[in-house]
Structures are given as C-alpha cells and as structure tokens.
Amino acid sequence: MVSKLGGKRISPVQREEIRTVLNRILKNPSVHSKWLNTLSLLEHIGSRKIHASQTGTAISEMVLRHASEEARHAAFFKKLALQVHPEGSENYDEGSLLVGTSAVFYFQRLDSMVNRELSSREIPSFSRKFLCYLYVTKLIEERAGIVYEEYESCLRESGNGISLRTILKEEENHLREMNHHLEEQDPDFRSRTEEFREKEAGFFAKFFASLKEKTA
Template sequence: MGHATETTNHSIPEVLKAIVSKEMNHALWLNTLSLLEHIGSRKILLTQSSEDTSEMILRHATEEARHALFFKKAARTIQPEFRSGYQNSSLVRGTAARIYFAKLDTLVRRNLKKVFTDERTFTYLAYLYTTTVIEKRAMVVYNAYDEILNQSGSPIRLTNLILEEEGHLSEMSAEMYRLDPNAEQRLALLEAEEAKIFARFWRQIGEFSLN
C-alpha cells in the first residue's frame, strides 16, 4: 500500500505538468479544483448548521467557498472565454472527482459510527476527519501544483490559499484530539484508506492528461 501511495505521489507533478502544458485542459483542471472546494464548503454548511455552529466552522465554510471562486476566476485567467458551471464537460473527470469525495465521506462515517453513538459528536467528528483527510491530500497536490505554476511563470499562485488550508488543519487537529482519544491511530488508518481512493481518482486524471 505504501508503494502505491508513493507511486501516486511521485506521479502528481508529472500529471500536473502535462495538464498545465495545454491551456484548455488547464482551465478544466482549475474548474475541477473549484468544484472540490465548492463541495467541501456546501458539505460543511449542510452538516454543521445548528445552534452549535462555531466561528471556526463559519470561517472554514467561507474560505472553502472563496477558494472555489478563486479557482473559477483562475480558469478565466488561463482561458478568458471560460464561463462554465460544473457540468462534466467543463471538468477533468468530474464524475471521478465527485466519487472521490463521496467515497471518502462514507469511509469516515462508517469508521466513526462504530464508536460514537452521540449524534452531535458523531456529525462533528465526521466533518473534522473528512475535511482533515481531504485537506492533507490537497496540500500534497497544491504544493506540487504551485511549484509548477511558479516554474512556468504563471500569474496564478496558491500561496495564500495554502496558508489558509494549513490554518484549517491545525484548528481541526486540536478539536479531533480533544474529542477522540484515538485520534492519532484513527487518522493514520483513514489516511491509508484515502490513499487507495485517491490512487483510483488520480489514475483517471493521469489518463485525461494524455489527451
């Protein structure tokens, strides 16, 4: 499994370089990142809107929505006539991107359901774990992508966005460790399972990059 993850991580810059080299594909890729950030923002608001909604949750949902907008606008920087929504024809393997998110969400909820019977704690921890695992993956992809953007002299840079994601991760980590005595082991297990789900998703992105 470690080998599969290693191979996937190694292939991330190669696939991104191929995508960035073609303007239309690059715009579609940016729109796909926008979709994933939008799904994240929407999911936070759908699952965490209650009398317990904290400043952290509101800030996090707002920043994810802003990241979705950032990537949408960036697609227009690459392709000025790009005005698409989230139709599959306007995305890089849109169905695969949605499946990646849904499978990860199901994985986390199934794991937590066995341990946390209180609905409020379960829902909150599901948000924390799902978002943490996805954002840790995003950091790998975004850092590789930002380096390629820098090397290619692109006007698009992800520096601020990466800093915000790092801020989210440290906040969520503190909450997970406060509420779950087995947070370290659980996170390691979920990350290992995410690597398999991501490998399938990234294989499809790699196939697209050859177009």
C-alpha cells in the first residue's frame, strides 16, 4: 500500500528501515537519550490528550487506566533517558529531543485528521469524541507496536540491558480494547480503519524521514 498525502504518493516505512535507524541511534548515548526523551514526550502527549478529550461524568475505568499507563510510560522513558545520558535535560526542550517537532506534528496531524473525518459524518458530538479517542489510540498503538518491537530487538541484540516487554504487553492490551469498542460502536469500523491507516502511514513517513536525516 502506498499512502497519498498532500497530492504526493509516499511509500510506507518498512521494518528494516526502522531497525537500521534504531541501530544507529543506539551507538551514541547522547542521541539515544534524546530518542528516549522523544518517546517520553509522545507518551505524555497521549496521556494529556486522553484527559483533555474525555471529560464529563461518563469516564470509564478503561479510560482512566489508559491515561495513567501512558503517563507511567512517559516517566519510564524519561528515567531511561537520564540513565543513558545523565547529563541530559530533565525537560522536553527542543535540544533534549530527537526531531521533537516532527514527532509532535505526527501526533497532532493524526489527531486532527481523525477528528476532521469523523466531524464530517453525522455522528453526535459525545460519540464522536469517544470514537476519535478510540481511533487515534488504535492507530498510535499499531504504530508503537511496530516501532517498539523493532526497538526491543535492537536493544536485546546490543546487550543494552533495557527491556520494553512490559510496555509492549500493555500497548497490546490497549489495542485489543480499542478494537473491541470500535467494532461495537462503529458499523464502518473496517473500511474507516483502512482509510485512517493509509493516512497515518503518510504522517509517520514524514516523521521518519526527519529522523532518518537527523541520524544519518
């Protein structure tokens, strides 16, 4: 599948490309620390967006648990970033991140796209907000699954001592929950998923191009 974004056709990023870039990152502790801090930022944004979008009285245990786990993942990656490079920043300033602006744009573009597409349908506001949360989470978890799996393999092969197994398990559980609720609540779940996946692939390809250039 080739994604089309802004009139340009963009080939999806392959796992081999991700692995190559991650192995480059692992060779430099300072760069590796910035990568970990960038992952921390993305997890923090995920937690913050859940809290911002899911308001009112109808907030389930799943939503609260998901937000808390994303926050915990953010803290986990932040702690690792400082272990890998103790002289690194405690904050999310641009100098402490690896293509941080591109990473944020990836998340924001994805969130905006899903919200825009669902807003164009005749879906009640409350249902639309929950569906948006489910779809954005699903797409992010699918992408995280690919990146984290490759990252875990690179870490294991390098003998780094860092493991993402617990986070991978929790992300898999999140994805399973999203799919369950989406299948129940959206009759167009399968066709919409394919449409959204294609656009997400384009957004990720743009982020990855920045990452690839930065680590070349």
